[in-house]
Amino acid sequence: MAFPQERPRRLRASAGLRALVRETALRPDDFVMPFFVRPGKGLKRPIKSMPGQFQFSPDELIKAVGPLAAVGVPAVILFGIPDRKDAKAAGAYDADGIVQRAAALLKDRYPELVVIADLCFCEYTDHGHCGVVRQDGTIDNDATLELAAKAAVSQARAGCDVVAPSGMMDGQVAAIRTALDGAGFAQTPILAYAVKYASAFYGPFRDAAESPPQFGDRSTHQMDPANLREALREVDLDIAEGADMVMVKPAMPYLDVLAAVRARCSLPVAAYCVSGEYSMIKAAAAKGWIDERKVTLEALTSIKRAGADFILTYHALAAARWLA
Ligand code: PBG
Numbered sequence: 589m590a591f592p593q594e595r596p597r598r599l600r601a602s603a604g605l606r607a608l609v610r611e612t613a614l615r616p617d618d619f620v621m622p623f624f625v626r627p628g629k630g631l632k633r634p635i636k637s638m639p640g641q642f643q644f645s646p647d648e649l650i651k652a653v654g655p656l657a658a659v660g661v662p663a664v665i666l667f668g669i670p671d672r673k674d675a676k677a678a679g680a681y682d683a684d685g686i687v688q689r690a691a692a693l694l695k696d697r698y699p700e701l702v703v704i705a706d707l708c709f710c711e712y713t714d715h716g717h718c719g720v721v722r723q724d725g726t727i728d729n730d731a732t733l734e735l736a737a738k739a740a741v742s743q744a745r746a747g748c749d750v751v752a753p754s755g756m757m758d759g760q761v762a763a764i765r766t767a768l769d770g771a772g773f774a775q776t777p778i779l780a781y782a783v784k785y786a787s788a789f790y791g792p793f794r795d796a797a798e799s800p801p802q803f804g805d806r807s808t809h810q811m812d813p814a815n816l817r818e819a820l821r822e823v824d825l826d827i828a829e830g831a832d833m834v835m836v837k838p839a840m841p842y843l844d845v846l847a848a849v850r851a852r853c854s855l856p857v858a859a860y861c862v863s864g865e866y867s868m869i870k871a872a873a874a875k876g877w878i879d880e881r882k883v884t885l886e887a888l889t890s891i892k893r894a895g896a897d898f899i900l901t902y903h904a905l906a907a908a909r910w911l912a
Pocket of ligand 1: 704707708709710711754786789790791792793794861862863864
């Protein structure tokens with residue numbers, strides 16, 4: 589027999605050996621838990637298409653966030669569902685808006701918690717689009733930037749630790765950075781949804797956030813799932829504009845993109861394991877076809893292995909508990 593002969597199985601022979609050579613380990617502080625918050629009191633409304641997830645009123649949100657710290661999950665990202673929607677997304681930059689109020693409450697109650705605010709307008713507009721819509725139905729990029737600037741400042745003022753623009757408007761990171769700096773928030777980081785695909789995996793989210801577009805779709809601003817090189821250009825642009833962290837979204841179907849982004853830059857890279865990814869696991873597990881715990885931890889490990897420094901996942905609390 590010729591030597592050296594590789595025998596990879598030698599290192600798989602026992603749990604101890606496997607642990608010694610394991611390359612990727614998940615930790616609770618890899619996770620960010622998304623929450624949907626809406627005005628009201630005592631509300632904890634199940635989201636049909638996302639079993640185990642809820643729309644919370646601020647008082648209930650406080651209760652739901654409590655267990656995260658206990659298991660070591662350091663951060664949440666907030667999505668608001670306002671009472672009223674209009675053409676200019678006023679609820680997104682109202683000092684008394686739902687995310688602003690929820691963030692202030694959370695920071696008051698849990699000063700150590702990292703509160704990230706998603707910054708987009710689709711939940712706040714009556715037409716469900718991510719920006720200002722012109723007469724002809726197209727989205728006015730630069731008019732939307734003015735709103736994004738206002739929303740970012742208002743979120744920072746409310747106490748949000750990080751703003752996360754997800755609208756995929758050109759120039760949004762620069763507009764937000766300039767506005768934050770001008771308003772005295774030079775220390776507030778921007779987590780840019782740099783690479784956000786026009787994905788059908790967001791289906792359950794639109795149900796959860798009550799934000800489906802009333803006409804058309806998001807393919808004029810979100811990316812074509814077929815494109816990788818374009819993702820790298822988006823990352824370069826967002827970094828040049830001042831992003832502190834960049835995100836790839838969705839996660840599992842785009843692990844190649846995640847790995848390429850990781851290789852491209854030295855900023856922290858986040859991955860968003862989106863609603864459809866969550867709901868597929870929940871649905872198959874409910875049927876008894878897969879083991880929710882094993883599949884979820886395997887999926888999250890893959891996302892980290894591909895290059896994510898942290899992962900936004902609806903499984904954050906459950907996964908942290910499973911890891912304990
Ligand atoms: C936009 C936004 C969306 C998601 C996060 N931010 C929806 C969209 O672009 O249609 C999707 C998240 C998920 O599916 O879990 N506000």
